Amino acid sequence: MSNNDFANKLDRLAQVAVKIGLNLQPGQELVMTAPVEALELTRKITEHAYKAGASLVTTLFSDDAATLARFQHARPESFDKAPVWFYDAMAEAYRSGAARLAISGQNPGLLKGQNPDHVARSSKAQSLAMRPALELITSFHINWTIVSYATPSWAQMVFPGDPEEVAVAKLWEAIFQASRVDQDDPVAAWEAHNRRLKERVDFLNERRYAALHFRGPGTDLRVGLADGHLWSGGSGRAKNGVVCNPNIPTEEVFTTPHKDRIEGYVSSSKPLSYQGSLLDGIRVRFEGGKIVEATAEQGEEILRQVLQTDPGASSLGEVALVPHSSPISQSGILFYNTLFDENAASHIALGQAYTECMIDGDKLSEEELAARGANSSLIHIDWMIGSGEVDVDGIAQDGTAEPLMRAGEWVS
Amino acid sequence: MSNNDFANKLDRLAQVAVKIGLNLQPGQELVMTAPVEALELTRKITEHAYKAGASLVTTLFSDDAATLARFQHARPESFDKAPVWFYDAMAEAYRSGAARLAISGQNPGLLKGQNPDHVARSSKAQSLAMRPALELITSFHINWTIVSYATPSWAQMVFPGDPEEVAVAKLWEAIFQASRVDQDDPVAAWEAHNRRLKERVDFLNERRYAALHFRGPGTDLRVGLADGHLWSGGSGRAKNGVVCNPNIPTEEVFTTPHKDRIEGYVSSSKPLSYQGSLLDGIRVRFEGGKIVEATAEQGEEILRQVLQTDPGASSLGEVALVPHSSPISQSGILFYNTLFDENAASHIALGQAYTECMIDGDKLSEEELAARGANSSLIHIDWMIGSGEVDVDGIAQDGTAEPLMRAGEWVS
Numbered sequence: 001m002s003n004n005d006f007a008n009k010l011d012r013l014a015q016v017a018v019k020i021g022l023n024l025q026p027g028q029e030l031v032m033t034a035p036v037e038a039l040e041l042t043r044k045i046t047e048h049a050y051k052a053g054a055s056l057v058t059t060l061f062s063d064d065a066a067t068l069a070r071f072q073h074a075r076p077e078s079f080d081k082a083p084v085w086f087y088d089a090m091a092e093a094y095r096s097g098a099a100r101l102a103i104s105g106q107n108p109g110l111l112k113g114q115n116p117d118h119v120a121r122s123s124k125a126q127s128l129a130m131r132p133a134l135e136l137i138t139s140f141h142i143n144w145t146i147v148s149y150a151t152p153s154w155a156q157m158v159f160p161g162d163p164e165e166v167a168v169a170k171l172w173e174a175i176f177q178a179s180r181v182d183q184d185d186p187v188a189a190w191e192a193h194n195r196r197l198k199e200r201v202d203f204l205n206e207r208r209y210a211a212l213h214f215r216g217p218g219t220d221l222r223v224g225l226a227d228g229h230l231w232s233g234g235s236g237r238a239k240n241g242v243v244c245n246p247n248i249p250t251e252e253v254f255t256t257p258h259k260d261r262i263e264g265y266v267s268s269s270k271p272l273s274y275q276g277s278l279l280d281g282i283r284v285r286f287e288g289g290k291i292v293e294a295t296a297e298q299g300e301e302i303l304r305q306v307l308q309t310d311p312g313a314s315s316l317g318e319v320a321l322v323p324h325s326s327p328i329s330q331s332g333i334l335f336y337n338t339l340f341d342e343n344a345a346s347h348i349a350l351g352q353a354y355t356e357c358m359i360d361g362d363k364l365s366e367e368e369l370a371a372r373g374a375n376s377s378l379i380h381i382d383w384m385i386g387s388g389e390v391d392v393d394g395i396a397q398d399g400t401a402e403p404l405m406r407a408g409e410w411v412s
Numbered sequence: 413m414s415n416n417d418f419a420n421k422l423d424r425l426a427q428v429a430v431k432i433g434l435n436l437q438p439g440q441e442l443v444m445t446a447p448v449e450a451l452e453l454t455r456k457i458t459e460h461a462y463k464a465g466a467s468l469v470t471t472l473f474s475d476d477a478a479t480l481a482r483f484q485h486a487r488p489e490s491f492d493k494a495p496v497w498f499y500d501a502m503a504e505a506y507r508s509g510a511a512r513l514a515i516s517g518q519n520p521g522l523l524k525g526q527n528p529d530h531v532a533r534s535s536k537a538q539s540l541a542m543r544p545a546l547e548l549i550t551s552f553h554i555n556w557t558i559v560s561y562a563t564p565s566w567a568q569m570v571f572p573g574d575p576e577e578v579a580v581a582k583l584w585e586a587i588f589q590a591s592r593v594d595q596d597d598p599v600a601a602w603e604a605h606n607r608r609l610k611e612r613v614d615f616l617n618e619r620r621y622a623a624l625h626f627r628g629p630g631t632d633l634r635v636g637l638a639d640g641h642l643w644s645g646g647s648g649r650a651k652n653g654v655v656c657n658p659n660i661p662t663e664e665v666f667t668t669p670h671k672d673r674i675e676g677y678v679s680s681s682k683p684l685s686y687q688g689s690l691l692d693g694i695r696v697r698f699e700g701g702k703i704v705e706a707t708a709e710q711g712e713e714i715l716r717q718v719l720q721t722d723p724g725a726s727s728l729g730e731v732a733l734v735p736h737s738s739p740i741s742q743s744g745i746l747f748y749n750t751l752f753d754e755n756a757a758s759h760i761a762l763g764q765a766y767t768e769c770m771i772d773g774d775k776l777s778e779e780e781l782a783a784r785g786a787n788s789s790l791i792h793i794d795w796m797i798g799s800g801e802v803d804v805d806g807i808a809q810d811g812t813a814e815p816l817m818r819a820g821e822w823v824s
Contacts, residue, residue: 050485056494066469070469073462086501
């Protein structure tokens with residue numbers, strides 16, 4: 001890729017983020033979070049946001065090196081502290097109407113080798129501090145999106161055999177392709193893609209399944225769906241009326257499980273990076289909607305701590321279907337980044353449910369949502385359970401099983 | 413300077429910032445603001461802060477390019493908006509005990525050529541939004557400091573005839589020297605310097621002058637001092653009990669003028685960068701403590717808008733004495749950065765007074781402070797009025813004039 005070509009595609013990614021991802025409105029404020037390495041992309045997004053009429057753009061940069069320095073040098077007693085004032089400020093911005101754009105690209109293995117107790121405690125403190133902001137996002141209070149940036153540390157994890165520049169170039173190629181900015185008219189390509197996802201969503205919403213049944217190697221899981229669940233996928237309408245695409249890329253259709261109606265066992269099909277720690281070979285068993293056994297080949301201690309975050313952390317807040325032929329899956333790349341890997345395989349998420357995935361979700365009280373089966377938690381962690389060897393049935397209200405996916409592909 | 417030598421001095425600057433500037437306490441949180449170019453220094457400071465026992469370090473980066481993009485692309489009606497949620501969060505952090513460290517280094521001429529009305533409106537909106545945070549700083553609620561970083565844009569303004577690398581190296585040399593990190597034991601050097609400033613402060617506090625009288629080219633100004641004013645300089649004790657050095661470098665001793673007792677005219681002796689705009693050749697006349705005439709050879713429109721910020725913006729909140737032989741003045745460099753230039757010349761500041769510069773300042777109400785003459789405003793803008801041609805007299809309570817400085821130097 002020439003430099004010119006790269007600059008061109010990065011500029012298109014910024015445009016896709018502002019126009020498709022956020023659909024930023026004239027006069028709207030924008031709050032962006034980004035790793036400091038993504039400076040160049042934040043500048044392009046800032047420019048396109050102001051051109052689209054943003055009233056103000058504020059970027060909050062994070063620095064992996066500063067995060068790591070804490071684990072290397074800080075006192076053990078300090079790891080229960082999180083910058084509550086910082087996350088409260090984000091929540092306040094969203095509450096007052098600001099759109100949210102996150103750039104993903106942190107080092108997926110940043111905290112490898114650090115004290116698991118410190119990692120788990122700081123992670124829990126951060127989840128608690130982020131709760132008000134996360135609730136505004138999961139309740140779709142405002143338009144938001146996530147895009148990604150190929151940082152060197154991430155690229156080298158994805159392509160460990162390549163020199164840094166080659167790895168970065170390969171990761172950019174994959175990001176540009178998955179984000180549809182390599183196409184002549186990315187905006188039109190996204191509109192067509194959103195229409196295809198909408199057809200799938202409409203079909204599933206019409207079926208009103210009672211449950212999904214996943215079968216495959218190491219997996220025999222029945223996920224009851226919440227009463228009044230809604231399927232969602234592609235673009236969606238936030239409570240502020242703005243239609244946006246919360247993930248760039250996105251290939252999934254997803255809905256709300258019933259937190260008390262999940263039975264069986266399930267194995268992860270890809271590793272997962274959670275706040276700088278890798279989890280792999282996860283195997284859990286559910287009874288009555290709760291995880292009652294959990295093991296992992298890598299990161300088991302982190303997994304255990306995560307499951308103890310709160311009562312909702314050991315149940316599910318999302319179930320998503322992604323065909324094995326999804327373009328991201330077909331790339332053959334393991335991204336160690338949920339934004340990509342969750343769009344290469346069917347997946348489930350521990351923790352908080354999305355109110356947009358419930359009929360009248362924004363009109364129901366917390367108690368009403370819980371009564372219908374929507375889970376509540378400080379965390380929301382997606383992990384991949386689909387592959388070319390997994391079958392999925394939709395279970396009708398009368399108990400009849402209908403084949404939905406076979407060998408990872410949609411039946412119809 | 414070799415790379416090694418540079419890394420060494422940058423590390424010492426970080427140590428001076430944490431140990432002398434902040435005197436960061438074990439268990440204390442730190443909030444740092446920095447231009448994104450200063451990433452390397454923020455990492456060293458973060459490391460030293462954790463080694464000193466910081467509970468948490470959060471850096472809030474700013475990006476000149478994003479600031480400029482707003483003035484280039486945003487809608488005219490948007491310039492009255494500031495991120496109130498962002499500055500409120502800083503105030504909340506200080507209120508809860510976090511120390512504050514600012515890294516200075518933004519492009520002093522960033523907004524040259526931009527619409528002065530937009531610049532003035534955004535500046536006013538920002539001053540309003542920053543008020544709660546600024547009050548916690550001017551009232552010395554917590555230990556705080558400012559250090560600097562030689563960004564390319566700043567360096568090229570200071571050394572316009574040199575190639576970028578040469579300019580940056582020269583500016584670093586000047587910063588390292590002024591910050592005393594080129595000495596074998598910077599911490600000991602700072603302690604000795606603080607003792608010297610303390611002697612001068614004690615002398616002036618003993619004299620209890622009613623006013624200072626400045627005379628020089630374009631200047632004949634009598635600055636009444638507040639009733640119960642206190643001189644300050646070098647290290648000081650914040651309300652949280654921590655002794656810190658709010659400016660690195662610092663060469664000044666300073667106190668609180670009486671907001672209603674300033675008479676005469678005064679001319680600036682150096683240009684001044686204020687929020688990305690240059691002001692030069694300022695000339696103002698005071699009557700009854702208020703500026704009644706103001707002109708500037710450069711940036712007059714910005715100056716007029718600044719003076720209209722609020723009633724306190726056209727009076728003074730600080731008067732400071734710096735000998736013409738100060739090391740920073742002797743470097744012969746015009747820094748276009750107040751942190752340096754104010755330590756090369758006696759100066760005054762429009763706007764907010766410091767409560768630490770009033771006897772029992774932290775026990776007095778706003779009304780009591782005002783009754784004693786301490787000024788109040790959204791702004792605090794220092795500008796230089798001293799030079800080798802300026803004389804200063806101390807005017808005793810009985811009206812007797814005592815020579816304090818002659819041709820810019822202390823008389824005794």
